[in-house]
Amino acid sequence: MNTKEYSLEVGGKTLKASFTDLADQASGSVLLSYGNTTILATAVMDKHAKDGSWFPLTVEFEERFYAAGKILGSRFMRREGRPSDEAILAGRVVDRTIRPLFNQNIRHSIQVVATVLSIGEDDPDILGVIGASLALSTSNIPFNGPVSSVRIGIKNGEVLVNPNYVDRESAELTLDLTACGKDGNINMIEIASKEVTNEVVEESLKKASEEIEKIQEWQKMIVKEIGKEKKEIVFPVAPGGLKELFAEKLFPIFKDRIFTGIPGKGHIGELHEEWINIYKEKFPEEKTSFADEYFEEQLNDLIHKEAIENKRRPDGRTPDELRPLFAKAGGVSSVLHGSGIFYRGGTHILSVLTLGGPGDTQTIDSMESQTEKRFMHHYNFPPYSVGETGRMGGLNRRMIGHGHLAEKALLPVLPAKENFPYTIRVVSEALASNGSTSMGSVCGSSLALMDAGVPVTRAVAGIASGVMMESADKYCLLTDIQGPEDHHGDMDFKVAGTREGITAVQMDVKVDGIPVKLLGEALKKAETARLQILDVMDKEISQPRADINSSAPKILQIMIDPDKIGLVIGTGGKTIKEIMKETGATIDIEDDGSVYFTGKDGSAEAAKKIVEEMTREYKKGDKFDGAEVIKLMDFGAFVRIGNGSEGLVHVSEIAPFRVENVSDYLKAGDIVPVVIKDIDDKGRLSLSIKQTDPNFFQKKN
Numbered sequence: 001m002n003t004k005e006y007s008l009e010v011g012g013k014t015l016k017a018s019f020t021d022l023a024d025q026a027s028g029s030v031l032l033s034y035g036n037t038t039i040l041a042t043a044v045m046d047k048h049a050k051d052g053s054w055f056p057l058t059v060e061f062e063e064r065f066y067a068a069g070k071i072l073g074s075r076f077m078r079r080e081g082r083p084s085d086e087a088i089l090a091g092r093v094v095d096r097t098i099r100p101l102f103n104q105n106i107r108h109s110i111q112v113v114a115t116v117l118s119i120g121e122d123d124p125d126i127l128g129v130i131g132a133s134l135a136l137s138t139s140n141i142p143f144n145g146p147v148s149s150v151r152i153g154i155k156n157g158e159v160l161v162n163p164n165y166v167d168r169e170s171a172e173l174t175l176d177l178t179a180c181g182k183d184g185n186i187n188m189i190e191i192a193s194k195e196v197t198n199e200v201v202e203e204s205l206k207k208a209s210e211e212i213e214k215i216q217e218w219q220k221m222i223v224k225e226i227g228k229e230k231k232e233i234v235f236p237v238a239p240g241g242l243k244e245l246f247a248e249k250l251f252p253i254f255k256d257r258i259f260t261g262i263p264g265k266g267h268i269g270e271l272h273e274e275w276i277n278i279y280k281e282k283f284p285e286e287k288t289s290f291a292d293e294y295f296e297e298q299l300n301d302l303i304h305k306e307a308i309e310n311k312r313r314p315d316g317r318t319p320d321e322l323r324p325l326f327a328k329a330g331g332v333s334s335v336l337h338g339s340g341i342f343y344r345g346g347t348h349i350l351s352v353l354t355l356g357g358p359g360d361t362q363t364i365d366s367m368e369s370q371t372e373k374r375f376m377h378h379y380n381f382p383p384y385s386v387g388e389t390g391r392m393g394g395l396n397r398r399m400i401g402h403g404h405l406a407e408k409a410l411l412p413v414l415p416a417k418e419n420f421p422y423t424i425r426v427v428s429e430a431l432a433s434n435g436s437t438s439m440g441s442v443c444g445s446s447l448a449l450m451d452a453g454v455p456v457t458r459a460v461a462g463i464a465s466g467v468m469m470e471s472a473d474k475y476c477l478l479t480d481i482q483g484p485e486d487h488h489g490d491m492d493f494k495v496a497g498t499r500e501g502i503t504a505v506q507m508d509v510k511v512d513g514i515p516v517k518l519l520g521e522a523l524k525k526a527e528t529a530r531l532q533i534l535d536v537m538d539k540e541i542s543q544p545r546a547d548i549n550s551s552a553p554k555i556l557q558i559m560i561d562p563d564k565i566g567l568v569i570g571t572g573g574k575t576i577k578e579i580m581k582e583t584g585a586t587i588d589i590e591d592d593g594s595v596y597f598t599g600k601d602g603s604a605e606a607a608k609k610i611v612e613e614m615t616r617e618y619k620k621g622d623k624f625d626g627a628e629v630i631k632l633m634d635f636g637a638f639v640r641i642g643n644g645s646e647g648l649v650h651v652s653e654i655a656p657f658r659v660e661n662v663s664d665y666l667k668a669g670d671i672v673p674v675v676i677k678d679i680d681d682k683g684r685l686s687l688s689i690k691q692t693d694p695n696f697f698q699k700k701n
Helices: 085-101 125-137 200-228 242-249 252-257 266-284 287-309 397-413 437-451 483-488 516-540 560-570 571-583 602-614 696-700
Strands: 003-010 013-020 028-034 038-050 057-062 107-120 148-155 157-160 173-182 185-198 325-327 338-344 347-356 362-365 370-373 375-380 424-430 463-471 475-479 490-497 503-511 555-558 587-591 594-599 623-633 636-641 645-650 671-679 685-688
Touching: 003 107, 003 200, 013 200, 028 125, 038 125, 057 085, 057 125, 085 107, 085 125, 085 148, 085 173, 085 185, 085 397, 107 125, 125 148, 125 173, 148 200, 157 200, 157 370, 173 200, 185 200, 185 397, 185 437, 185 516, 200 503, 242 252, 242 266, 242 287, 252 266, 252 287, 252 475, 266 287, 287 475, 287 483, 325 437, 325 516, 338 437, 347 437, 362 560, 375 397, 375 437, 397 424, 397 437, 397 490, 397 503, 424 437, 437 463, 437 490, 437 516, 463 483, 475 516, 490 516, 555 602, 560 571, 560 587, 560 602, 571 602, 594 602, 636 671, 636 685, 645 671
Parallel strands: 057 107, 375 424, 645 685
Antiparallel strands: 003 013, 013 028, 028 038, 038 107, 148 157, 148 173, 173 185, 185 503, 325 338, 338 347, 347 424, 362 370, 463 475, 463 490, 490 503, 555 594, 587 594, 623 636, 623 671, 636 645, 671 685
16 A cells, blocks of 8 residues: 655644545545544546536535444444434535635536544544545645634633544533634634633634644645646636627616615516526527526626625615514414524524423434434425425435524523423424525524423524625625525625524635634624514513423423332333333433433323332331231231332231230231331331221221
């Protein structure tokens, strides 16, 4: 094996790149390791271009169970299946980072694959970005890289570079930031944080940029030494007269038709359709992709120019102006445990919450972790939300990514399991979309949580900002971007949080990168907008309802001696199944002895009473009115109490007078009152009837 290795110290560990002939059929490949985590990144470009009007880039992030040294999966499928959410999210990070660094006119399919070969204490997602960059930059594929990535954490006030899994799962971690970029700019951000300030985020981005530039210099050195000459791509030429046709037929009406001052985006689609018809009439033999691309170029230039030079937006808003807001908590159906409706202009979200017991948690059995997840946010984006037809059902990367972003934003305000043992699932339906349904989902879900009576600490809201940028010094920031501004803008900057601070950030761009200083300005504008949204939400519901919705199940909790868990479960689960069948409740038992009873209409209370009796630890003086006599002896009677425990009533404790024959007063099956007179050091119970009621036998007779 031919190998050339390069290394760099980052965050106190060695980042090592090995270039070998292991995957020598790929256009470019690299083995990249950090600590005990290793990935293989490859890049391939097809030799021939495809028809179409979009850049055909695909990014795959492949997990391998062997990387964790485990045989995972079900008994019936011991091989990898569909990608885990973690793999999909990591692939999205790579995609969003590298996509803007290609010429978008390329029509050759390009595929980047990051395969995790081994996993230690460090997340492979950072390696995925750097590995993709090295595979592309050293290949013959045209790519405006390299680009680098780093994770920044803040734990107990200390700034950590590439914190490992242990650090990131620590309760003391207040910020987990992933940033990618080049040349002093940032082009991708993912943040999960615990209500941190704008200043903390901006300073963390500065630190990330410093670390990124170190990795950039290292990559540039590698590319200079072993990089291949880039392939020259010849792009199709549009038919002569295209520009003149546009100038004659569309340009005179173009600006007025785009900048109508009317909310929505339908007028742009109508104008585009008119242009395509004009083009087809003039050039019936030519591909319409030329007309599509030229229309988009002209629209892009116009929206940029009007924003930067005139602070003008297509729907007539000022740069910092929000679209009309509407918030509603509940009122959808009495069957639902909680719901929220949130409108921001043409973006309409319905979020519905369901509460379940501890046993309803999601089991995460992935290469990276085996955990139980008690809060889930899922996001759906049906085709009718944008006025289109399409395939229903299934998931795509965008839906998973948007769902995860809202989930991150809401996690910091949720109650601890000890205080609220419910499993919580929120589903956000994007019913109408014209920009940033993910941030609308944060708002709708926050309303649903409060409507359901979940004791969250504060409401959470989110907003998407954009920028039209000519240069680092000449730009216009836009608050609450809608469809055309999202599609043609240079940045999609989503910030979610409470009145106290930021809980989640996500950013991707269509340019090489955004200066940190500009991002700091965008954070301040996002905070102003977020507070405006929270004002509207607070007017609808300012705090969680006092009680959980009556439609939701009730959860009761007790602690039992862990040594008695087996008693409750029974052989093969027989006992616990019988209790659940009898009462209708669901019972969940944890290793520490925590027992949760989930049910409606008194079922939880009934199951709790049974288990309490089964596991009751008796004390001297405890009384029982319904003890059953099970066996007579010359010296007394054995009696069953409570959970099935047995004790002896000595002949002297049957009555306050002398008893010659036990059978004269008791027989098997009798129900008698008893009190625990004593418990010996072996746990044996001495019981008394006469101490509970000296006149019991006179009453009986």
